[in-house]
Amino acid sequence: MKSYLNVLATPGAWRFLLPALVARLPFAMLQLGILLLVEWATGSYGAAGVAAAAAAVSQAIAGPQTGRLADRHGQARVLLPQVALHGLALGTLLALATAQAPTSLLVLTAALAGASMPQVGAMVRARWAYRLGGSARLNTAFAVESITDELTFTVAPVLLVLLSTGYSPVVALLVALVLVVVGTTVFAGVRTGMPEPAPVRARSAGGVLRLRGVVPLAVAFLAMGSVFGTLQVGIISLTAALGTPASAGAIYGTFSAASVLGGLLYGAVRWRVSATARLVVGLALLAAATSTFTVAGTIPLLYGTAALAGLVIAPVVITGYTIIDGLVPAEVRTESFTLLGGAIGLGIATGASAAGQLVDQFGPSLAFVVPPVTTVLAALLVLARRRGLRARPPAVTSAPEPAPLPG
Incomplete structure (x- = not known):
């Protein structure tokens, strides 16, 4: 455990790790949450599957573009408008599902919610690499992040299903919305370990x-x-x-x-x-x-x-x-x-x-x-x-x- 304690004792690390953990739980809830929400609204698992897939694919496509902007302009200048857009998209999806809107509209809004999901996990790894670059401790820091991912993808779906069955998928995703907005906003405000923006000339055109x-x-x-x-x-x-x-x-x-x-x-x-x-x-x-x-x-x-x-x-x-x-x-x-x-x-x-x-x-x-x-x-x-x-x-x-x- 000594290697892990040494990494976690890095000065200032907990200031960004704790809000990042709060922001990463909704990341692990989004796809399953959309699946449950759209099935609840339409009664169709087929429509729910399409909406969940749209969120996953749009997130996979938009994620690297978000990372590119963060490298160029800094994490805070990207995360704050992004989490605002995500909150608007997910809130709209909840309202549309409650109103039993057409499936095509639900799928489109689900894709927007996926594309605007803050990529906090990647930004935490970037902070570790910035602070520990060249150190033997970096491999252990990446192990910490992998374990955190695994824990969030274990705990978050359980929390989501409990809230969905106990109340409704709308309540479950409302909780996720609050967590992602609060966690991302606090994380963006913590400058500890935040990489400096890169000059435009250092970027690869492709x-x-x-x-x-x-x-x-x-x-x-x-x-x-x-x-x-x-x-x-x-x-x-x-x-x-x-x-x-x-x-x-x-x-x-x-x-x-x-x-x-x-x-x-x-x-x-x-x-x-x-x-x-x-x-x-x-x-x-x-x-x-x-x-x-x-x-x-x-x-x-x-x-x-x-x-x-x-x-x-x-x-x-x-x-x-x-x-x-x-x-x-x-x-x-x-x-x-x-x-x-x-x-x-x-x-x-x-x-x-x-x-x-x-x-x-x-x-x-x-x-x-x-x-x-x-x-x-x-x-x-x-x-x-x-x-x-x-x-x-x-x-x-x-x-x-x-x-x-x-x-």
Whole structure:
């Protein structure tokens, strides 16, 4: 635990970590919340699925553009108008759903709510990289962020479902709206660790996708997102087929808990193996672990395979963020982080859609063929492009590591 305590003891870190945690809970509630809201308003799961997918895809597309603006103009100047726009879009969606507006209007507004969602998680990672750049503690800081993501994506849906069933989806998303506005506003006001805006001349005209090594990493994160999306659909459908639908939540919770454990163990190690080699091996192990779902025909086996896959996935995510931090210039760091986050979101939507089609056509077990295929292909791509994933030569692009406070 010493490595984690050293990172969390970074002067001023808690000033931005606490409001960021509040702002990140709604991020994990939005897609499922829109699904429940639109189904409640229209009575159609088909319409709800389209609206949720529209939010996910628009978020994946707009996220890197938000990161680009944050790199260029500073986090606060982007987050404050963005959270205001998000509040307006989500509030309008709630009003339209309550009024039972046409589905097309609900889908359009859901897309606006997704596109305007503040990318606080990527901006926290950018702050860590700015403060700890060049330090061995950065890998541990990224592990902290991966664990935080996993916890929020475990806790937030539970809170959302409790509020939706106890009251209504409108109340649930109103709570999410309050949390995102308060958390983002406070986070934007904390200047601790905030990177300095980059000059326009340092920007790449084609965006970060034109930079060396970024495309293979984006594909790897898309594959990891497909794991999350596929397991959500596959576990729910298979447990229902086995006659124990209530166990789906506990099985997915096992996956999340194992991911937290895997991230903790991985982040505490000072690795001597290159990050690229770790990424290739991690993706291959993830393919092997997720392939066991295809033969997990009982509830105990589902628990075991979920734990196995969870142990592997957080280290792969951490490694990807570590690699991209060493690849891209500091002035495009936030854009790069939001790109990877958007790739995961797009992978979730794609994986869930593909798994749903396979379940409908061939049964629950066939849904689990998606993750091994996507992760193996990603591992092969990373292996083939490994030379382009070497870190850039160090440059003076970030603030020096702060000295401890007196006393």
